[in-house]
Amino acid sequence: MVVVEPLRNEGERNVRENSSQGVWLLPGNLPVPLTGVEQHQDVLAAYDAPPGGHSEVQVELVVLAPAVGARTVEARIGGRRVGQLNPAMSLRYAGLLERAAASGVRPVCEAKAKRGRFGIELTVMVPADPDSRHPGAGAPKPPRAAPPAPAARSRKPLWISAGVVLALMIAALAVNARQQSSQAGSVAPLVTSSSAAPTTTTTSSTAPVTTTAPVTTTAPATAEELIPPVSLVVPPLGGTSAAPVNDGCHPNYADACVPIADDVDCAGGSGNGPAYVRGPVRVVGADVYDLDRNSDGVACE
Numbered sequence: 001m002v003v004v005e006p007l008r009n010e011g012e013r014n015v016r017e018n019s020s021q022g023v024w025l026l027p028g029n030l031p032v033p034l035t036g037v038e039q040h041q042d043v044l045a046a047y048d049a050p051p052g053g054h055s056e057v058q059v060e061l062v063v064l065a066p067a068v069g070a071r072t073v074e075a076r077i078g079g080r081r082v083g084q085l086n087p088a089m090s091l092r093y094a095g096l097l098e099r100a101a102a103s104g105v106r107p108v109c110e111a112k113a114k115r116g117r118f119g120i121e122l123t124v125m126v127p128a129d130p131d132s133r134h135p136g137a138g139a140p141k142p143p144r145a146a147p148p149a150p151a152a153r154s155r156k157p158l159w160i161s162a163g164v165v166l167a168l169m170i171a172a173l174a175v176n177a178r179q180q181s182s183q184a185g186s187v188a189p190l191v192t193s194s195s196a197a198p199t200t201t202t203t204s205s206t207a208p209v210t211t212t213a214p215v216t217t218t219a220p221a222t223a224e225e226l227i228p229p230v231s232l233v234v235p236p237l238g239g240t241s242a243a244p245v246n247d248g249c250h251p252n253y254a255d256a257c258v259p260i261a262d263d264v265d266c267a268g269g270s271g272n273g274p275a276y277v278r279g280p281v282r283v284v285g286a287d288v289y290d291l292d293r294n295s296d297g298v299a300c301e
Contacts, residue, residue: 024105025058028125030260031112031250033286034075034083037121043080044120047113054114059124061085061107063097073097075111075124083122096130116287117295123288128260252285253277253299264289266300 037044047055057077064072071094073085085093100107111124249257250264258264258277265271267278279300283292291299 022105024100024107026061026107026109026125027127028109030126030128031123031262031288032085032089032126033252033288034111034122034124035086037083038118040080040082041119043077043082044113044122048120049114051115054112057111057113057122058108059111059122061093061097061109061124063090063094063101075122085124089126093126093130096127114290116290121286123286250288252283252288253291254282254284256281256300258289258291264291266291269300 047057049055059082060076062074062076064074066072070087071090072087073090073093074081075083075085084090097107109124109126111122113120113122115121247257248260250260252258256277256279258281259275261275263271263273264275264277265273267276277291277300279291279298281291281299283297283299287299293299
């Protein structure tokens with residue numbers, strides 16, 4: 001991949017020359033594309049690169065805190081705005097940048113400029129862990145305030161409820177046993193009667209047929225049938241769900257794991273890496289690695 005060192009403007013020269021005078025270079029291992037770059041092409045024109053190549057530049061990150069609304073992280077070169085992080089990334093890195101500014105250092109990061117769908121686009125390299133300590137902090141950052149402990153729940157209502165349910169079950173079993181006992185003592189004995197057919201002198205008559213209905217005996221209901229099962233559900237006393245673990249794949253691509261690296265090329269192509277991915281890969285965000293050359297939304301076909 002061709003790397004073209006652009007002509008730095010005066011503000012960028014000051015950032016590099018004064019790196020020891022209150023400037024902190026962020027350790028960048030996560031590429032994040034800037035938004036709104038199409039509105040600042042006049043500034044980015046100085047960092048244009050030939051097709052297939054990119055220019056390297058340092059960008060200062062500044063947190064803007066409006067009176068109303070969420071904070072925004074703005075990117076500047078030589079004091080001039082060139083874009084900003086999207087709302088999610090601004091929320092993620094605002095705390096880190098504000099701590100660095102409060103300690104007297106100006107956070108800057110490396111960025112790559114190359115041509116894309118919006119003209120000259122910038123991709124900044126920021127730390128994957130936003131809780132990284134900055135060199136201007138003389139001591140570890142203060143621990144986050146622990147959430148207030150939930151009020152201790154009294155277990156008396158639970159035991160009282162369990163005791164009431166148990167007492168009701170015992171009473172129901174006693175009533176059922178008493179009913180079974182009374183039914184056993186009041187069952188009338190079965191009487192079997194036989195009747196002889198009447199004798200007649202008429203030879204053409206037929207003796208009447210007597211049909212006896214079958215006697216059906218129903219078994220008494222059991223205690224399990226009279227008393228439905230009771231389930232005691234004890235709610236959990238507390239706890240939080242674990243946060244998802246980062247799988248090391250870039251969030252701007254889907255259907256295949258595109259690794260987070262300085263540059264990624266399609267496996268089997270003419271690119272020189274250092275990282276590769278085998279497609280097809282669906283582009284769901286900004287194509288920071290320029291894998292979708294025909295801009296149809298699918299890369300490495």
